[in-house]
Amino acid sequence: xxxxxxxxxxxxxxxxxxxxxxxxxxxxxxxxxxxxxxxxxxxxxxxxxxxxxxxxxxxxxxxxxxxxxxxxxxxxxxxxxxxxxxxxxxxxxxxxxxxxxxxxxxxxxxxxxxxxxxxxxxxxxxxxxxxxxxxxxxxxxxxxxxxxxxxxxxxxxxxxxxxxxxxxxxxxxxxxxxxxxxxxxxxxxxxxxxxxxxxxxxxxxxxxxxxxxxxxxxxxxxxxxxxxxxxxxxxxxxxxxxxxxxxxxxxxxxxxxxxxxxxxxxxxxxxxxxxxxxxxxxxxxxxxxxxxxxxxxxxxxxxxxxxxxxxxxxxx
Amino acid sequence: xxxxxxxxxxxxxxxxxxxxxxxxxxxxxxxxxxxxxxxxxxxxxxxxxxxxxxxxxxxxxxxxxxxxxxxxxxxxxxxxxxxxxxxxxxxxxxxxxxxxxxxxxxxxxxxxxxxxxxxxxxxxxxxxxxxxxxxxxxxxxxxxxxxxxxxxxxxxxxxxxxxxxxxxxxxxxxxxxxxxxxxxxxxxxxxxxxxxxxxxxxxxxxxxxxxxxxxxxxxxxxxxxxxxxxxxxxxxxxxxxxxxxxxxxxxxxxxxxxxxxxxxxxxxxxxxxxxxxxxxxxxxxxxxxxxxxxxxxxxxxxxxxxxxxxxxxxxxxxxxxxxxxxx
Numbered sequence: 001x002x003x004x005x006x007x008x009x010x011x012x013x014x015x016x017x018x019x020x021x022x023x024x025x026x027x028x029x030x031x032x033x034x035x036x037x038x039x040x041x042x043x044x045x046x047x048x049x050x051x052x053x054x055x056x057x058x059x060x061x062x063x064x065x066x067x068x069x070x071x072x073x074x075x076x077x078x079x080x081x082x083x084x085x086x087x088x089x090x091x092x093x094x095x096x097x098x099x100x101x102x103x104x105x106x107x108x109x110x111x112x113x114x115x116x117x118x119x120x121x122x123x124x125x126x127x128x129x130x131x132x133x134x135x136x137x138x139x140x141x142x143x144x145x146x147x148x149x150x151x152x153x154x155x156x157x158x159x160x161x162x163x164x165x166x167x168x169x170x171x172x173x174x175x176x177x178x179x180x181x182x183x184x185x186x187x188x189x190x191x192x193x194x195x196x197x198x199x200x201x202x203x204x205x206x207x208x209x210x211x212x213x214x215x216x217x218x219x220x221x222x223x224x225x226x227x228x229x230x231x232x233x234x235x236x237x238x239x240x241x242x243x244x245x246x247x248x249x250x251x252x253x254x255x256x257x258x259x260x261x262x263x264x265x266x267x268x269x270x271x272x273x274x275x276x277x278x279x280x281x282x283x284x285x286x287x288x289x290x291x292x293x294x295x296x297x298x299x300x301x302x303x304x305x306x307x308x309x310x311x312x313x314x315x316x
Numbered sequence: 317x318x319x320x321x322x323x324x325x326x327x328x329x330x331x332x333x334x335x336x337x338x339x340x341x342x343x344x345x346x347x348x349x350x351x352x353x354x355x356x357x358x359x360x361x362x363x364x365x366x367x368x369x370x371x372x373x374x375x376x377x378x379x380x381x382x383x384x385x386x387x388x389x390x391x392x393x394x395x396x397x398x399x400x401x402x403x404x405x406x407x408x409x410x411x412x413x414x415x416x417x418x419x420x421x422x423x424x425x426x427x428x429x430x431x432x433x434x435x436x437x438x439x440x441x442x443x444x445x446x447x448x449x450x451x452x453x454x455x456x457x458x459x460x461x462x463x464x465x466x467x468x469x470x471x472x473x474x475x476x477x478x479x480x481x482x483x484x485x486x487x488x489x490x491x492x493x494x495x496x497x498x499x500x501x502x503x504x505x506x507x508x509x510x511x512x513x514x515x516x517x518x519x520x521x522x523x524x525x526x527x528x529x530x531x532x533x534x535x536x537x538x539x540x541x542x543x544x545x546x547x548x549x550x551x552x553x554x555x556x557x558x559x560x561x562x563x564x565x566x567x568x569x570x571x572x573x574x575x576x577x578x579x580x581x582x583x584x585x586x587x588x589x590x591x592x593x594x595x596x597x598x599x600x601x602x603x604x605x606x607x608x609x610x611x612x613x614x615x616x617x618x619x620x621x622x623x624x625x626x627x628x629x630x631x632x633x634x635x636x637x638x639x640x641x642x643x
Binding site for chain 1: 509510511512513555556558559562563588589590591592593595596599600603606607609610611612613614616617618619620621622623624625627628629630631632633634635
């Protein structure tokens with residue numbers, strides 16, 4: 001049973017024993033007593049005393065709740081667990097390391113009320129290392145914007161507000177939390193906007209990211225693109241690839257005729273072009289067949305669900 | 317809970333010992349007598365469930381005599397040649413106790429470890445695995461074993477040392493909570509760890525009559541190795557197949573692109589294309605790479621389409637209960 005006007009703040013925690021107390025205080029101060037709210041702390045299998053500290057805090061204030069995961073699943077699953085546990089109509093997600101400021105939550109929630117499904121924060125004057133954090137982040141955001149078409153400046157900022165109806169259709173896996181706005185836009189047609197938020201330097205603990213993210217982000221972007229454009233018709237995507245391979249094959253064939261005309265005396269060597277053409281044709285066939293397998297997968301999934309994909313009723 | 321098709325009613329037990337009669341079984345009545353003794357001594361009520369293929373009837377006949385003497389023994393026959401995983405699931409479905417113990421139908425450890433394993437599960441572990449120390453085995457076997465365990469140990473993050481030991485105790489529900497199919501029952505502890513189930517090891521002595529000096533055919537280990545590699549892929553990349561296929565594919569295609577670029581540059585330098593077999597290699601590598609990436613995309617599509625079907629995390633506890641109104 002969801003409370004109509006309740007606000008849920010979801011915070012994944014991984015080894016944040018020093019931060020969690022201050023975090024709860026800051027949220028309490030930011031949200032006050034004017035509206036009903038709850039704070040859902042998700043302990044993502046921390047190795048330090050985070051769970052114990054959080055359990056203590058939850059016991060003292062029944063607006064604070066704790067969800068403990070059985071092991072360390074990563075931020076995406078921690079957020080999903082928090083979303084599943086959240087009972088509010090408006091859900092706000094936030095980092096547990098105090099780099100986001102809970103004082104920004106009301107402005108995000110207010111923006112959502114204006115008729116958006118997802119409000120993303122973007123960090124003004126970001127307090128992080130330039131080379132290892134800001135530069136990769138700039139590149140990644142550029143890529144994400146260009147490929148997904150969702151104009152969000154700062155996909156890496158965890159401070160976001162969502163309508164419950166949007167979250168209900170999102171099933172996060174892998175590292176999807178980073179592309180949440182793009183996924184929401186692709187799968188539910190969410191109306192998305194952004195507001196500036198504050199950003200503080202890390203006070204406690206270790207950053208949990210590294211440079212190896214870029215490669216993973218590239219793979220994930222390819223996935224998101226596919227989901228955004230081809231989730232219902234994979235044969236179209238693979239068909240396009242097949243058409244490309246077929247064209248390359250034709251080009252090689254044309255080359256083989258040209259070469260045959262040129263190299264009249266050394267025809268023995270002209271096998272290279274026809275063979276390359278054959279390889280390309282083979283790739284085209286292969287891609288077409290994969291596309292058919294994709295169609296089978298979509299068909300089977302739709303059969304299982306017995307419903308139209310992700311319909312959201314908009315308040316008018 | 318899943319339906320329990322074989323439930324014959326009657327009282328429940330503390331422990332159900334499941335014996336999959338799969339490979340090189342010993343005399344089952346002797347096995348029962350030897351391994352039920354320590355459980356009885358420790359004061360547990362129990363039942364032995366033997367799950368066997370029909371072609372082991374010459375062995376399972378001995379169970380009728382036990383049954384006639386009033387021993388708590390049951391026999392389930394699985395008609396088709398189902399894998400060990402299926403046998404385990406069948407047995408779990410008919411299990412009438414909170415704790416399930418698996419015991420291979422051949423001798424691995426001394427019986428004394430059974431009550432210790434059960435006590436671990438009673439003490440809060442989800443799964444307790446016997447860990448055989450000082451294995452006496454043929455040298456070839458030990459070496460093959462070492463390679464296998466090095467791989468498996470890495471998968472388990474060093475938390476398990478004898479994954480292959482079939483003597484295990486667990487909460488009965490665990491069998492339905494951990495995704496199991498094919499031959500993966502063998503690797504149950506690894507999968508349980510991945511599900512966040514509290515998994516512990518109990519040191520055990522090797523059974524004095526355990527067969528020594530038997531040399532497995534290399535094929536057996538090859539199969540295991542393929543199993544482990546499959547498991548490695550599943551554990552690391554089930555939710556992100558494109559990370560795996562995409563990396564391999566782009567590396568292969570990358571080499572192909574470099575070859576083609578080199579050839580193209582040399583073409584403008586005046587060297588002909590038609591008599592360069594290396595061009596073929598370049599095209600071949602690119603097609604291979606594209607195929608790999610395409611396969612990864614199909615994988616991602618399947619993952620995405622099934623994302624709404626399952627929860628991918630397990631809770632240890634939550635306060636207050638996540639859905640108080642859903643109870």
